[in-house]
Amino acid sequence: MNYKIAVIKGDGIGPEVVDSAVEVLQSIGKKYNHTFEFEEVLAGGIAYDAYGTTLPEKTLEVANNSDAVLLGAVGGPKWDDLPGDQRPEAALLGLRKGLGLYANLRPAILFDSLADACPLRPEIVEGGLDVLVVRELTGGLYFGEKGYKETEDMGKAAYDVLIYSEKEIERITRVAFDMAQKRGKVLTSVDKANILESSRLWRKTVERIAKEYPDVSLNHLYVDNAAMQLVRNPKQFDVIVTENMFGDILSDEASMITGSIGMLPSASLGENNKGMYEPVHGSAPDIAGQGKANPIATIMSVAMMLKYSFNLSEEAENIETAVRKALDDGHRTSDIATKDEKVLSTKEMTQIILGNI
Ligand SMILES: NC(=O)C1=CN([C@@H]2O[C@H](COP(=O)(O)OP(=O)(O)OC[C@H]3O[C@@H](n4cnc5c(N)ncnc54)[C@H](O)[C@@H]3O)[C@@H](O)[C@H]2O)C=CC1
Ligand SMILES: CC(C)CC(=O)C(=O)O
Numbered sequence: 088m089n090y091k092i093a094v095i096k097g098d099g100i101g102p103e104v105v106d107s108a109v110e111v112l113q114s115i116g117k118k119y120n121h122t123f124e125f126e127e128v129l130a131g132g133i134a135y136d137a138y139g140t141t142l143p144e145k146t147l148e149v150a151n152n153s154d155a156v157l158l159g160a161v162g163g164p165k166w167d168d169l170p171g172d173q174r175p176e177a178a179l180l181g182l183r184k185g186l187g188l189y190a191n192l193r194p195a196i197l198f199d200s201l202a203d204a205c206p207l208r209p210e211i212v213e214g215g216l217d218v219l220v221v222r223e224l225t226g227g228l229y230f231g232e233k234g235y236k237e238t239e240d241m242g243k244a245a246y247d248v249l250i251y252s253e254k255e256i257e258r259i260t261r262v263a264f265d266m267a268q269k270r271g272k273v274l275t276s277v278d279k280a281n282i283l284e285s286s287r288l289w290r291k292t293v294e295r296i297a298k299e300y301p302d303v304s305l306n307h308l309y310v311d312n313a314a315m316q317l318v319r320n321p322k323q324f325d326v327i328v329t330e331n332m333f334g335d336i337l338s339d340e341a342s343m344i345t346g347s348i349g350m351l352p353s354a355s356l357g358e359n360n361k362g363m364y365e366p367v368h369g370s371a372p373d374i375a376g377q378g379k380a381n382p383i384a385t386i387m388s389v390a391m392m393l394k395y396s397f398n399l400s401e402e403a404e405n406i407e408t409a410v411r412k413a414l415d416d417g418h419r420t421s422d423i424a425t426k427d428e429k430v431l432s433t434k435e436m437t438q439i440i441l442g443n444i
């Protein structure tokens with residue numbers, strides 16, 4: 088089969104980790120006789136420097152006309168002083184909204200051989216950890232009205248509106264229940280219903296949809312407690328469903344279950360099979376250009392692409408097995424190395440994984 092993939096490398100370590108993932112896809116293509124056709128387009132700071140806009144129309148058009156999108160990361164100090172709607176991060180929101188990708192799957196799985204890299208205590212880690220965060224991706228605070236106004240008593244003020252419709256909550260809830268049905272049949276909905284009106288609607292809607300899934304056990308946690316429970320007792324979680332900003336924060340926290348944010352992949356999905364696949368981490372300006380970024384989050388993201396957008400489960404498993412073997416054989420990038428281990432570069436880790444495919 089022939090698959091068209093839009094490639095958006097972005098900024099910082101984005102190009103480094105995307106190059107690794109593209110090599111992995113090429114190798115899978117050769118092995119299983121698929122043609123992956125890559126079209127590179129720009130978004131983020133690099134697009135701003137080239138065209139004066141972080142999300143050129145062509146980028147959205149190519150993304151829309153592709154079977155899937157592979158993205159690295161956007162942003163960095165060079166563009167931090169741009170107005171909010173012109174920042175690289177706004178381009179990412181534009182892509183997610185423009186492609187209708189409302190469901191963000193972020194699976195935090197601890198590979199057995201990385202137990203030492205996980206900062207949680209051995210008795211918490213023992214027996215493995217596997218939590219799926221299902222994050223609503225096109226609503227909430229990041230997309231609500233925002234702006235500045237003068238207040239009478241406090242002067243200049245800035246605001247961001249947090250708004251959710253029942254429809255937005257229903258569709259992400261269904262995705263999460265469907266996932267839970269295929270996994271451990273436990274769903275935790277995370278909100279702040281003791282304070283926020285949008286969270287009260289969230290909880291009521293989740294309760295209503297739950298009636299369609301009697302085989303899944305549902306519980307609710309406030310986000311502050313959920314953040315604490317994720318490190319105190321992560322085994323209580325199977326699937327977590329939550330709104331956009333809570334999911335952004337909780338998934339970075341959940342990345343420590345895997346040992347490093349450099350390990351956590353993601354899939355962003357909408358109504359059809361088209362998805363955008365990207366590591367959960369950002370552009371990591373502190374290590375950009377040094378060739379030491381962990382490419383595994385992005386490589387595992389293309390495994391998710393094969394599974395969710397192309398229905399190629401065997402090929403996806405091949406990548407997962409290749410990554411697992413690299414780790415079992417003791418290969419480590421700096422973020423997952425413990426004291427005495429030899430540290431590999433991005434390219435060296437990629438070569439090891441390619442050798443295992
Ligand atoms: N999806 C995206 O494009 C995202 C973009 N950002 C942007 O990225 C920039 C940097 O944001 P930060 O808050 O520093 O978050 P970050 O995720 O880029 O980095 C946080 C820490 O994790 C480390 N790290 C991240 N990925 C790694 C990898 N693959 N291997 C090894 N270590 C890794 C970094 O070196 C850093 O110490 C900002 O401009 C931010 O807005 C942040 C998050 C997501
Ligand atoms: C717009 C992004 C920078 C938000 C983010 O951190 C993420 O999606 O993980």
Ligand SMILES: [Mg+2]
Pocket residue numbers: 335336339367
């Ligand atoms: Mg984030």
